[in-house]
Ligand code: AMP
């Protein structure tokens with residue numbers, strides 16, 4: 114089978130490595146891929162993940178049997194709709210279903226209409242009305258741009274003046290362009306956060322092992338928000354009892370709501386949850402695998418990934434048992450110094466000659482220059498270890514992270530500490 118995987122980060126590397134475990138997979142093209150992915154797939158650096166016309170032309174001319182569209186942008190732009198139109202089976206939602214991530218207003222209204230627990234909110238398309246509303250609001254409060262904003266469109270304001278500044282940044286300075294035509298202003302929630310990625314064919318759902326992201330740049334959850342500096346799985350806060358509550362009050366109602374709205378969701382639906390004192394609530398939906406959640410979740414998957422993805426496409430997921438390994442996984446992100454703000458690129462990367470069998474390097478932001486790997490992005494590599502215990506997985510991931518070097522290498526040193534505290538008390 115010939116497969117294309119759209120995207121070029123650590124998440125796509127993890128998907129590709131897992132797909133390769135199926136012996137029927139003969140060739141994987143990564144569009145665009147990256148320097149490290151080139152060891153596992155044929156990369157096509159000239160086709161970006163948002164070049165939908167070029168992706169469709171490529172698929173049409175390379176005898177492609179299956180496509181996996183991983184990032185949010187091509188999903189929102191209708192990449193799956195276009196590939197389906199030329200008869201290529203895909204894993205990923207169509208553009209209508211992808212609105213669950215690409216429009217926060219759509220997602221919030223869906224939850225309100227169908228009684229799915231989430232933060233109370235108001236929607237505004239006029240900055241003057243938003244500013245007037247804030248005069249009588251309680252703080253902290255959360256201001257969110259409606260559309261995609263590279264994970265940066267959520268501003269938590271501790272005071273009226275910060276909230277006013279957030280509205281102005283999004284709606285008047287248009288920091289996120291058209292994504293800020295509308296905003297959601299919502300109640301600030303508290304509690305542990307859990308990421309649950311789930312395979313779904315629109316009706317059947319198979320939640321994956323839960324995980325915990327570390328979004329802030331600095332140790333102790335300080336500093337700016339990033340795409341994610343590390344992850345662990347499973348998330349010890351997510352007990353079987355809470356999982357059942359989420360299934361009954363969030364997961365199944367969301368799928369049913371999407372069906373009633375005429376946009377059944379097929380693909381990986383990511384539930385960003387907060388376990389509040391009033392029970393689990395949805396912070397956000399994503400229409401795709403998380404990054405770097407995928408780098409700790411897929412290594413624990415026992416069932417063949419391609420089989421699951423085809424069952425999602427064929428709407429036969431209900432017939433499939435999806436199995437997970439016991440134990441834990443941890444991923445430590447190695448970033449370029451200065452990320453998520455200014456950072457330099459083009460630094461030579463030195464990798465160890467060999468790694469322990471339970472450790473995998475997922476390449477996120479690098480490229481090949483004269484046959485040598487150099488940095489090309491903010492998040493450069495994810496170092497994942499799987500082990501019987503979280504403590505061991507963290508020790509192994511950090512030991513391997515020490516063996517990778519590039520000028521300006523930056524990492525958090527406390528990935529998994531909160532999870533260990535929750536586990537070990
Ligand atoms: P998002 O991009 O929607 O995932 O938001 C980024 C981060 O902002 C989340 O991971 C939360 O930590 C935080 N956040 C978003 N919405 C809320 C909320 N209503 N209450 C508290 N924190 C929030």
Ligand code: GLY
Pocket residue numbers: 264326340341399402403404405406
């Ligand atoms: N790690 C958060 C996300 O993928 O959105």
